[in-house]
Amino acid sequence: MSDEAHSKDDLRAVEAVLFAADTPLSVKEITGYVGDQADIKALLEELAEHYADRGIRLVNNGGLWHFQTAPDLAHLLRQERESVRKLSRAATETLAIIAYHEPVSRAEIESIRGVQTSKGTLDVLMELEWIRPAGRRETPGRPLIYATTSEFLVHFGLGSRRDLPGIADLRAAGLLDPVDVAMEQAMGEGQSDDDRDDQKAAASDAYEDSVAEMPDNP
């Protein structure tokens, strides 16, 4: 901003709007309150820097900005607060699978977990607004597919899905690939051409069907 005084007022305005808001706000929403004369993004960066070492932080998760207390002060604030209810292992795993693989169908979740997913598990995650139905997969049966939400990113303090813990390593190790794709890669060398073709055909089958040799598939 060229006009220093102007910028200062806009900075205060952005600060006040974020402070008063009861939900995280997008740049567009902030612009709606502050006006489009201001370079909101630049002001947000400036504010975030100002608050970087204070008791309050300005964070951006999935494009939504909000103030929150600094994580290192958690021990002071937690005492009288109702702690967040602990999710069951089934729900935690289901959430992780959706977050790391999204969008995924229920069958794909079940293929990884090896058990059926109760409706209740997905319901709870949807009620928490951490996951949402994200259309249908254009495969036979057109199964519903799920993805995470911006509320998910906000709750877990993730700037984007790229910030999911260890996602780059998992991807590099092929651990986010379906088993049959991994099989194909593992068996790639030393196979006859015929085998390779079979393998490919298997891999191109639907995720859940291609590992039919093993029990426990839903």
Add this chain to the structure above:
Amino acid sequence: MSDEAHSKDDLRAVEAVLFAADTPLSVKEITGYVGDQADIKALLEELAEHYADRGIRLVNNGGLWHFQTAPDLAHLLRQERESVRKLSRAATETLAIIAYHEPVSRAEIESIRGVQTSKGTLDVLMELEWIRPAGRRETPGRPLIYATTSEFLVHFGLGSRRDLPGIADLRAAGLLDPVDVAMEQAMGEGQSDDDRDDQKAAASDAYEDSVAEMPDNP
């Protein structure tokens, strides 16, 4: 405080506690969170000073401390949206009658319109400052009479009431053409009866059944 580093952490703690609190807090309550090693009062003063010229203020009301947005920015926190809507048919007609016949009483408006006029219609027009009460008619009951305002002239781009298009202008614009004639013109030769029926339906919709007797009707 002698220990600068220590004080810095306590300052951050006080800041976070006040931020996360859902009610204003007393010094004693803050001490309960932050610990009694800190000079809470001094920290509160320091914080209040830090925020003095920012978008957020730390205020002390009767010994209870809380953050609030700076008063001079309050107007930003309300986003006023203006939606422009076309005046209703009833209000437009009422306004037109007042403009052409002023001053008129409500009963006179109703008698000209041929339908009852709700109080709300006149209220809307008065709120718009397009009409005003212009005294009472010296007839039995002394009804209130209405006239247009200078704001009315400004809005409709009229220099004076004399610039209001006259009956001749309305006729020239085709607005006073009898529907029968307009119908005959609209219907060319060789049209099927079905077409005529459609015309009729359209015409009677547009004129709200006011021209119920059509030449085609028995």
Add this chain to the structure above:
Amino acid sequence: MSESETDTPDIDDAAWEAEAPPRRLAENEPEQLQIDVEGWEGPLDVLLSLARNQKVDLMEISILELVRQYLDFINNAEALKLELAADYLVMAAWLTYLKSALLLPKDPEVDPSPEELALQLQLRLQRLQAMRESGARLMARDRLGRDVFARGAPEGLKQLTETRWTASLYDLMQGYADVKMRTAPAVHIVQTRPVMALEEALQRVSNLVGAALDWTELSTFLPPEFHGQLRRSAMASSFAAVLELARNGRVDLRQEETFGPLQLRARSEAVT
């Protein structure tokens, strides 16, 4: 697999951590298995726990050892409820097959090979393990409302919508004209419409039908110079006229199909 096997449909049971954590395999004492199917997330979960007890990379585990431990688990599972056990037993059967296939001399005809099946099992365990660890890491993050907190008492942002009414001069003119039109005494001038009267049609058809020798379509009797409305009127009148003539026994009528053209001819006895 039955729905009740792992996640029961009851939300509280399924999605939230139970009060008492389910019994797990003690890390170092796989021999002291306390079998409680309710605490497990299915056979794959059991296999993963057993595999992790081998304390090696999942891709290095001994499949034979894993199979042995799993079958032990099943054999010791006296409390195993039968309806819950089906999938565990299917897995046991499959693992028994895998074990024998791995131990027997290689049969090149078998596809997929036991090694491939073993690899597939390892890959699945690896993937489940990866998601389990990721879920734990996710839950351990600084979470809003648990570790970090939003503002406790936000003032809130308000959106006020103000409606501004508007109208143009044309709207005003139109409005006034509408009132005028509606309330002005309506003068209706009924225009004379060109029609062919029934008498006229009767006359014309009676004259012409004598001249026609054979079946003739009704439309040919209409005055050829009539068009549009007038022609339709003529058709209607002529139709009525023909019905009248038929009733008097002067013409015969026929129609070859429904809605087909109406044909007529003079009745012969009337002619003779």
